[in-house]
Amino acid sequence: MEQLVLDLGLAPVPTLANFVPDGNEPVWEHLRLWLQGPLHEPLLLYLWGPTGSGKTHLLCAVAQALWGRGEAVGWLGADVLHPGSFDERWSAVLLDDVQHYTAEQQAAAFNWFVHAQSPASGRLRAVLACGDRPPADLPLRDDLRSRLGWGHVYRLQPLDEPARRAVLRRAADERGIVLSDEVMDFMLHRFARDLASLMALLDRLDSYALRTQRAITIPLVRAMLAAD
Incomplete structure (x- = not known):
């Protein structure tokens, strides 16, 4: 399983309001x-x-x-x-x-x-x-x-998969990111599945998509990994 390095500098500020x-x-x-x-x-x-x-x-x-x-x-x-x-x-x-x-x-x-x-x-x-x-x-x-x-x-209990999907979807919507079910499945099944790692991955994808002026797709995810 490939895992991206956590970049906490890109993560949203943690608050009680955005804790699930x-x-x-x-x-x-x-x-x-x-x-x-x-x-x-x-x-x-x-x-x-x-x-x-x-x-x-x-x-x-x-x-x-x-x-x-x-x-x-x-x-x-x-x-x-x-x-x-x-x-x-x-x-x-x-x-x-x-x-x-x-x-x-x-x-x-x-x-x-x-x-x-x-x-x-x-x-x-x-x-x-x-x-x-x-x-x-x-x-x-x-x-x-x-x-x-x-x-x-x-x-504390980790979130189950439906809850992680809901959090990812909300975070993507807040960033104006179109995150397809296919990409979300890829993220959940090919990377570290704890919420902190998934949120860091979303931030990395958002930044990479902006730099390359491309939509977030599975080929984009693979391209980012190759660039890393």
Whole structure:
């Protein structure tokens, strides 16, 4: 199976509004209600599930919502090799893909967690984290692993094929792309089928079609692969 490299720079900004909650309604509703309320209600939440189930999307959606309210947040992804210290201005700490954290990242995550949930002064901050397995199974230091399981823990389910088709169709329509059933079948059966990869593929196809001034067809997809 051929897979395209994910280009997150082209992906639409993740929000709660463009998250498809099919099968994951409880956590989507939980976050929606929390973001509507006062931030002094400290949220402690851990999300887990396979690649493409929407974990990072939801964390990014929370970050976008808080930034939109003028709030500062601390973000620690596995690609942040040398995280700084906790910032008192933060309203929330967001820990992404914790199963990949190095020893340095784990130390920073633990420090952020303690400052957020047990501050020496001031209010508590929210901590939202995600990984690919339950907290108890994470390959992390004991003190961090145990704390990630203190709050609400939700398992996210990937979208089924009809839901993925609906999301692709909506995304194509929003971009003004004519995406035939034939091309959609080709995308779903020949490439990585998680939603993040499919959306990245759609963005790559859109960009390539614009550069080449061609409609999106199966020959165009093959031509793009050949060019890559």
